[in-house]
Amino acid sequence: MPSSADRVKNGQLTIDGVSATESAVPVDAQEMADVLAEAAALGKAVTPIGGGTALTLGNPPERVDVALSTERLAGIIDYEPTDLVLSVGAGARFGDVQAVLAEHGQRLPLDPPGAGDATIGGLIATGRWGPLRYSAGTLRDLLIGISVAHPSGTVSKAGGMVVKNVSGYDMPRLYLGSLGTLGVVVSANFKVLPRPRAEATVIASYDDLLAAFAAASQLRGGRDPIAALEALFLNSGWALATHIEGRDETVDAVARRIVSGAAGDVTRLDEQESAGWWSAYVDQQHLAQADNAVLVRCGVRPKETAALASTIIDEMSELAISVPYLAASPGLGTVVARLDLGGAGSQEGLAKVQGALLSLADSVTILAAPPSWKRGIDVWGRLPEGFDVMQALRQQFDPERTINPGRFAGFL
Amino acid sequence: MDREILVEKLQGIVGKNGVFTRPADLLVYEYDGSVDGAVETATPSAVALPTTAEQIADIVILAREAGLPVVARGAGTGLSGGAVPQQGGIIISLTRMNRVLEIDREDRTALVEPGVINLELSEETLPHGFFFAPDPSSQKACTIGGNVAENSGGPHCLKYGVTTNHVLGLEIVLPDGRIVWTGGRSAGVSGYDLTGAMVGSEGMLGIVTKALVRLTPSPESTLVLLAPFADIESASHATSRIIAAGIVPAALEMMDNLTIQAVEPAYHAGYPMDAGAVLLIEIDGSTDDVRGTGVEIAALCVESGATEVRSATERAERDLLWKGRKMALGAMGRLAPNYYLHDTVVPRSKLPATLRRVEEISRDFDLPIANVFHAGDGNLHPLMLFDRRVNGSTERVLEASKEIITYCVDVGGALSGEHGIGTEKRGYMTLVYTADDLAAMAGLKNSFDPTGMFNPEKLFPKGYMCGEVRALRMQAMAQKLGIHAL
Amino acid sequence: MAVAIENDANILRLGGFSGPDIPEDDLLRACVHCGMCLSSCPTYRLTGQEMSSPRGRLWLMRAVADDRLELLDPLFDEQMYQCLNCRACEAVCPSGVHYGPLVEASRAQLEQHRPRSAQERALRRVGLDWLFADSGRLRLVVRMLRLAEKTGMTALARRTGLLKLLGMEDLQALTPEISRRPIVPGNERWLADPVSGERRHARLFNGCVMGTVFANTNRAAARVVARNGSDIDVPVEQQCCGALHVHAGMMEEARVLARRNIDAFERSGDDPIIVTAAGCGAALKEYGFLLKDDAAYAERAQRFSDRVRDFTEYLGERDLVPPSKPVPRTVTYQEPCHLVHAQRISRQPRDLMNAIPGLELVEMRESSLCCGSAGIYNIIREEMANELGDRKARHAMETPATEVITANPGCQMQVRASLRRNGSSARVRHIAELLDESYGGAKSKRAIIGRSEY
Known part of the structure; x- marks a missing residue:
């Protein structure tokens, strides 16, 4: 895969059918801010690009004039293993960062799909997460400092290199998941954690949804060191994957107990096998656009996950939409599904699916869909409460709507 | 608005016994937990004690009509002057909104009103097998609303994180009087993370009327280790070794010799009087894990020079070991009539050097300084001991604390780890933040509260939110864009 | 702030305070208004208002001392007497503020400088000056009131609050528990x-x-x-x-x-x-x-x-002689303020109860929060006292206990009245009775009458 900068330079950058005409690859924070300020002054639209793994996330951009690569802001700025803190440029690839941390037995406990190639800046902009959220939270719980370039031509920083900090507003969390619409991340600081000493995964099969979620519920109610808990819909039934992390003896004991308690087929994976299985698992939720399929994520309060999964399956069957993939996170209250609309796929079809899902879930995000279907639909679903405060934020930080116009929630 | 009309309207909203306006009544709302002389105060026009979000919304609308600022107040235990009015106005005291509305065992959440006391939330959830993890030292008195406003920490945030990591959603009253929910029970709520922005915003963006918080399962087993060392260096070394071994204890606290001298005679917790420093380490989790980790930590401590390692698993024994730490402030009365509790953070590896600097400052200012701190996360709490009846002593303390802050910032630290900026440290903001950094924070403030009605004159340097600085900022921007005549 | 403590011709003055029994300035200024006392204070818990908290009251005292508040401001009087003086705040104060003596001194100031209403003065003089000033008088009055039960004179006594003070308000309910024969010192x-x-x-x-x-x-x-x-x-x-x-x-x-x-x-x-x-x-x-x-x-x-x-x-x-007679009941313990807070005695009563075979001690919530009795408080501040009493009763009734154990007569009477008001028939007893029962009770050991050593 060509690097994002190469794609930018070669004019290959196209988002949902909208192509960039110019490119910029700034070498430092101020240059990045200058690019933004110039674009703002000229009324141009800028799309920041990191690893390019989530470019299809969001609504189709209203315009893309300048593709802005963070590739040259990719260094590790500071890493003190004994302080458990890390400062890294936005363009650093997550996989590379994890490799450096691993040398010191540490990690950022985060595993969203496609994370290996994603950049730190991209992960902050999209705020994505993976199954590890069950135990480790998201970047929201790890981000301790940030530096951001704004369309005003300024670079602002907030937070710092300490894990506990209440010096001024908690700006890092505001930028997280804002899809760049308040500024482009230049660098970020994280709290890092020791890698668990051991891991194992137990995959148990169940005939039906109720049995699988009952088992999940029991695990959730206990105190075992469960790192992730995912229920996967299979045509023949359900599989429940339990990821255990901790001290060797504990991991072994817990895995044994889960294996012996399982009624049906059960497999235990240790160490490398376990890690490999999870990496393959999250890859199934990658954001690549397929011709007739959409990838959606629905959220409810965690205890309603089983009901949500079950009604989605029923509802889609009623709409004659096949569900080639569906996975639920019982601890998080989310269901991620790939829906095959077949020949019926269209903008109207997608709107109908979205409407149906919105009646079932508190939050519905269309993670990937063919660009033509997305037109006119807010893929972020329901307009959030306090939206006018969000509009005011956008106005304060990016009054010309220079960065990613139209892509974020409510077409901000 | 005429004062009498204001009073009448306030009474109409919250009832007669929910409003105070007599000067005598207002006297007791001119302070919080901050040290006298460190923060300024301006007596409010009125104090209202509402019981519902709707009442708060009505008060806010009334205040807007009357052109009065609004200051939200919880228990008033803050240490940076956050709840102390700077421009008078209406204080909204949230102490009567103190119900735990819901405990959801399955989803491990609690829905609470802002006036619920931190420790009592934990006590209430304990029978269900949970606790609320943030545990600031004032947890016996401070409220969840205050915790949200200050993004409170505590000894156990080393493992469990600070308040923001435990807040899932908030119902807030905005400065225009609307009531909105941010965040919520389910993952994937779209838009900006307004909940994240609200936590730690010192009551300047919105008034919390309900908080949906995460509950943490109470551990199966808890072990407390006490390890005395000859000096702070070796205790710090042990701390680094523990972290390097990939262990994150639930709490990792250090006390220096001066603290031990005050604490041990008061509580007889068994801290050796001749130790240069003691580490107090808490580990929790499954019984097996705790035992295994405990052995490892003990070995690391001994290798780093601990003269002994004592352990306690039973509640009463653990409480005794903790007592010296948790009640350290109280024991300071044995050394001096007054103390000023300072709060800064440095990267953990900078702790020994920072403590050396603190010792120098103590000598330079002829001011005894005891150190009790969260060694695990680099959060220092130098306790400056003085007698405020001695002329100029408060000023000396404030000067010394400035020296300490300056040093901490120089080594990459922060102004405050858990007390907040408020009025106490607003003057220091420019030590760490540039005009551009502050402008971004102002952007956040203006999005919620464009007229600056909620808790004015806090967090930002004096005069910052008034026109002149904004004008400078615009000028700087214009220059960058090459527009010179603005 | 300069505070003058003058000492001319034995007239002491501290701002608005003057005469004997002035709150001590150093004690007053030991409070750093950190707020740790708030949640322990019964009146703050009920009202949520700062002036009803220990640090609020200390701040008011300081305001009088600094001439920012009149000694005779109604708020000062209201707050000095709204306080139950339960001392719960002292037990949790990190700075070790001696709150009790300060509020007592403030009341002494008010007593000296403020005229009371006729009714209140009458109660105070009769109740405190006359009745309690001589233990023989009190014994006589208690006997008279027992008779009054039969003569219908109780209404008068009830109006003055005397019955409540003596725990004889509900004589019917109390009869079995009231001692027929007072102890006469020396006897x-x-x-x-x-x-x-x-x-x-x-x-x-x-x-x-x-x-x-x-x-x-x-x-x-x-x-x-x-x-x-x-x-x-x-x-x-x-x-x-x-x-x-x-x-x-x-x-x-x-x-x-x-x-x-x-x-x-x-x-x-x-x-x-x-x-x-x-x-x-x-x-x-x-x-x-x-x-x-x-x-x-x-x-x-x-x-x-x-x-x-x-x-x-x-x-x-001391090493307790183990009580041997099983007491197969479930009890809960209400901590008297002046035991747990003023004297910091909390473990010993529980240890004693745990030493009784067969007895199960179940803790109630807020066991150390004042029940509202507080000396004559339940007479002069009936409403707040009742609120506290109801709260105590609710907490006791949440437990499976059939008996509430305490160690102070005021609490015993207040808790009993509160339980009855809330529909509970649980007994309220002094811990001494419980221990005595397990040692075999009255039959096991008789007093030698008329033979006190001193």
Whole structure:
């Protein structure tokens, strides 16, 4: 895969059918801010690009004039293993960062799909997460400092290199998941954690949804060191994957107990096998656009996950939409599904699916869909409460709507 | 608005016994937990004690009509002057909104009103097998609303994180009087993370009327280790070794010799009087894990020079070991009539050097300084001991604390780890933040509260939110864009 | 801020405070208004308002001392008397502020400078000056009131609040528990069971309500002490402890009583003085402070205070002779403020209950929050006292306990009244009775009448 900068330079950058005409690859924070300020002054639209793994996330951009690569802001700025803190440029690839941390037995406990190639800046902009959220939270719980370039031509920083900090507003969390619409991340600081000493995964099969979620519920109610808990819909039934992390003896004991308690087929994976299985698992939720399929994520309060999964399956069957993939996170209250609309796929079809899902879930995000279907639909679903405060934020930080116009929630 | 009309309207909203306006009544709302002389105060026009979000919304609308600022107040235990009015106005005291509305065992959440006391939330959830993890030292008195406003920490945030990591959603009253929910029970709520922005915003963006918080399962087993060392260096070394071994204890606290001298005679917790420093380490989790980790930590401590390692698993024994730490402030009365509790953070590896600097400052200012701190996360709490009846002593303390802050910032630290900026440290903001950094924070403030009605004159340097600085900022921007005549 | 403490012609002044019993400036300024006291304060818990909190009241005192608030401002009076003086705040104060003496001094100031309403004055004078100033009078009144039950004179007594103060408000309900025969100091003595070691002596502080309405509880306590190897008697000429007077700011009256008690007990050397009423115990332990400016008594007062032991504290200091008779019941413990906060005694009563075979102790919520009794508080602040009483009753009723155990007569009466009001028939008993029951009760040991050693 060509690097994002190469794609930018070669004019290959196209988002949902909208192509960039110019490119910029700034070498430092101020240059990045200058690019933004110039674009703002000229009324141009800028799309920041990191690893390019989530470019299809969001609504189709209203315009893309300048593709802005963070590739040259990719260094590790500071890493003190004994302080458990890390400062890294936005363009650093997550996989590379994890490799450096691993040398010191540490990690950022985060595993969203496609994370290996994603950049730190991209992960902050999209705020994505993976199954590890069950135990480790998201970047929201790890981000301790940030530096951001704004369309005003300024670079602002907030937070710092300490894990506990209440010096001024908690700006890092505001930028997280804002899809760049308040500024482009230049660098970020994280709290890092020791890698668990051991891991194992137990995959148990169940005939039906109720049995699988009952088992999940029991695990959730206990105190075992469960790192992730995912229920996967299979045509023949359900599989429940339990990821255990901790001290060797504990991991072994817990895995044994889960294996012996399982009624049906059960497999235990240790160490490398376990890690490999999870990496393959999250890859199934990658954001690549397929011709007739959409990838959606629905959220409810965690205890309603089983009901949500079950009604989605029923509802889609009623709409004659096949569900080639569906996975639920019982601890998080989310269901991620790939829906095959077949020949019926269209903008109207997608709107109908979205409407149906919105009646079932508190939050519905269309993670990937063919660009033509997305037109006119807010893929972020329901307009959030306090939206006018969000509009005011956008106005304060990016009054010309220079960065990613139209892509974020409510077409901000 | 005429004062009498204001009073009448306030009474109409919250009832007669929910409003105070007599000067005598207002006297007791001119302070919080901050040290006298460190923060300024301006007596409010009125104090209202509402019981519902709707009442708060009505008060806010009334205040807007009357052109009065609004200051939200919880228990008033803050240490940076956050709840102390700077421009008078209406204080909204949230102490009567103190119900735990819901405990959801399955989803491990609690829905609470802002006036619920931190420790009592934990006590209430304990029978269900949970606790609320943030545990600031004032947890016996401070409220969840205050915790949200200050993004409170505590000894156990080393493992469990600070308040923001435990807040899932908030119902807030905005400065225009609307009531909105941010965040919520389910993952994937779209838009900006307004909940994240609200936590730690010192009551300047919105008034919390309900908080949906995460509950943490109470551990199966808890072990407390006490390890005395000859000096702070070796205790710090042990701390680094523990972290390097990939262990994150639930709490990792250090006390220096001066603290031990005050604490041990008061509580007889068994801290050796001749130790240069003691580490107090808490580990929790499954019984097996705790035992295994405990052995490892003990070995690391001994290798780093601990003269002994004592352990306690039973509640009463653990409480005794903790007592010296948790009640350290109280024991300071044995050394001096007054103390000023300072709060800064440095990267953990900078702790020994920072403590050396603190010792120098103590000598330079002829001011005894005891150190009790969260060694695990680099959060220092130098306790400056003085007698405020001695002329100029408060000023000396404030000067010394400035020296300490300056040093901490120089080594990459922060102004405050858990007390907040408020009025106490607003003057220091420019030590760490540039005009551009502050402008971004102002952007956040203006999005919620464009007229600056909620808790004015806090967090930002004096005069910052008034026109002149904004004008400078615009000028700087214009220059960058090459527009010179603005 | 410069605060002048003038000392011209014995007239002391601190801002708006003047005359004897001025709140001590240093004690006052020890408060750093950190707020740690808030959640422990019953009146703050009920009202949520800052002026009803310990630090709020201290701030008001400071405002008077700094001439920012008039001593006679209605708020000051309201707050000084709204306080239950339960001292819960003292127990949790990191700075060690002596709140009790400060609020008592403030009340003394108000007593000196403010005219009271006729009714309140009458109650105070009759109740505190006359009735409690002489233990013989009190015994007489209790007897008269027993008769009044039959003569219909109770209505009058009830109106003045006297019955409530004496715990005789609901005479019907109380009858079985009221002692028929008060203890007259000098008249009763219990001989020690032989326990290893030398024969010991102890002296019982009788107390007004304990010695009359609850005389049998005092007898039970004496039997338990004797069972544990100590002779115990009730020295003659002892008086009311003066706690109610101190709480009401009537310091001079309290000092008169204190001196008489010191005289009465000095004859018995250094023997421990055992107290069954937590409120009395706390006051007796503060005689040293009360008389610190009395040249003739200061030292003697402190010696006296050093001898005072709460009943449970006394037993906690020795190896308990194990009580043997099973008491197969479930109880919960209500901590008297003046035991847990003022005297910091909390573990000992629980240890004693846990030593009783068959007894199950179940903790209630907020066991150390004031029940609302607080001396004469439930008479002068009935509404707030009732609210606190209801709260206490609710917490007790949440437990499976059939008995509420406490260690102070005021609490005993207030908790009982609150339980009845809330529809519970649970018994409320003094811990001494519970222990006595497990040692075999009244039949096991009889008093020698008319033979007090002193």
